[in-house]
Amino acid sequence: MLEQPPAFPTTVRQPALFIGHGSPLNAIEDNPFSRAWTELGASLARPQAVLCISAHWQTQGSLVTAMSAPRTIHDFYGFPAELHAVQYPASGCPELAELVRATVGADAVEPDTRWGFDHGAWSVLSRLFPTADVPVVQLSLDVFKTPAEHYALGKALAPLRRKGVLVLGSGNLVHNLPLACWEERAFAWAERFDALVRNSITTRDHTSLVHYDNLPEARLAIPTNEHYLPLLYILALREADEDPAWFCEQVTMCSISMRGLRFG
Ligand code: ZN
Numbered sequence: 239m240l241e242q243p244p245a246f247p248t249t250v251r252q253p254a255l256f257i258g259h260g261s262p263l264n265a266i267e268d269n270p271f272s273r274a275w276t277e278l279g280a281s282l283a284r285p286q287a288v289l290c291i292s293a294h295w296q297t298q299g300s301l302v303t304a305m306s307a308p309r310t311i312h313d314f315y316g317f318p319a320e321l322h323a324v325q326y327p328a329s330g331c332p333e334l335a336e337l338v339r340a341t342v343g344a345d346a347v348e349p350d351t352r353w354g355f356d357h358g359a360w361s362v363l364s365r366l367f368p369t370a371d372v373p374v375v376q377l378s379l380d381v382f383k384t385p386a387e388h389y390a391l392g393k394a395l396a397p398l399r400r401k402g403v404l405v406l407g408s409g410n411l412v413h414n415l416p417l418a419c420w421e422e423r424a425f426a427w428a429e430r431f432d433a434l435v436r437n438s439i440t441t442r443d444h445t446s447l448v449h450y451d452n453l454p455e456a457r458l459a460i461p462t463n464e465h466y467l468p469l470l471y472i473l474a475l476r477e478a479d480e481d482p483a484w485f486c487e488q489v490t491m492c493s494i495s496m497r498g499l500r501f502g
Contacts, residue, residue: 244400245333247360252285253502254399256407256468257362258486259293262314266321266333275365278500283364286402286432287334287373292358293409293465295348297378300391304335304349308374311356319346326360334403338377342394347377358408367383372398378473379467382426383484388467389448392474399502404497405475408467411435412459413496431459432495435469438483439499442475476501 244246257275257386264271294313295301308330312322332349339347355363359376381392398405412428412435431453450456450463460466476482482499489495 242271246286246337246344246403248400249286249402250400251477251502252402252404253282253500254387254405254438254472255498255500256409256411256472256496258410258424258494258496259358259362259408259498260318260362260410260490262321262357265357265364270488271430271486272365272437274498275362276368278442278485278498279366279368279391282404285333285372285404286408287350287375288363288376288404289334289338289375289398290359290363290406290408291377291379291468291471292356293379293413293468294356294358295353295376296381296464298381300347300380301350302335302338303330303376304332305330305351306332307423308376309354311354313356317451324360324364325408326355326364326370328351328363328367328370328372328374331375334373334375337398338375339397339399340399341354342391344487346391347436353378361405362408371465380463385450385463385467387472387473389444389470391399392471395471398477399475405472407472409465410468410494412489412493413465414493416461417458417493419492421491421492422490425492427455427458428489428493428495431455432489432497436484436487436497439473447473465470472499472501
């Protein structure tokens, strides 16, 4: 009898990406950010599936989406009807949800059938994979985990990169919404913090980025950490031979860093 081939055979290493997603309008506006994401997408070998860690899905305990047809969630207010009408029809991938659980431990991540794609995921994915032909699974941010625990969970996901899975973190490494403005400029402290994070990544100083609380001006740059935490997952997935390739190196709206990086 023939054995069934594995659902996720071993492949060459897939990239791990962190994208600063900024305003939901980037999903429909033609601007330097959306153009850079489109270019990035065009440069990628097609993965078998995407595992996305978005700032916009916070839960009690870690969850992974396990439905086969996720809905597009419009989790914002006051934006144009055109944005509310966007649908991202990629399929889910219950097999990947199971693989995630098998990889990190079934007790560590529970399957979810209620979420879908939040705008942190679809605003970026609709540029990376505009035909929505790559299945996508989301992994939530557990509000009870410390940054070090998020980083450790990221480490545990490492085998997925060699099973055809592209891991995408979607957040912003500087994100202060109360101080944001609808202007194309940057506060000096936001640019300083952005540069400090870039430097720490370049010198592979992940420890100070996990313990970001001790960094100067962290309270301004990371008043709440949901947009920063996806970065820790991507840093955790970095392998010894990998240096970051940067894209969108810009702080916009006064207090939002759009910086993106790619490993692999
Ligand atoms: Zn956001």
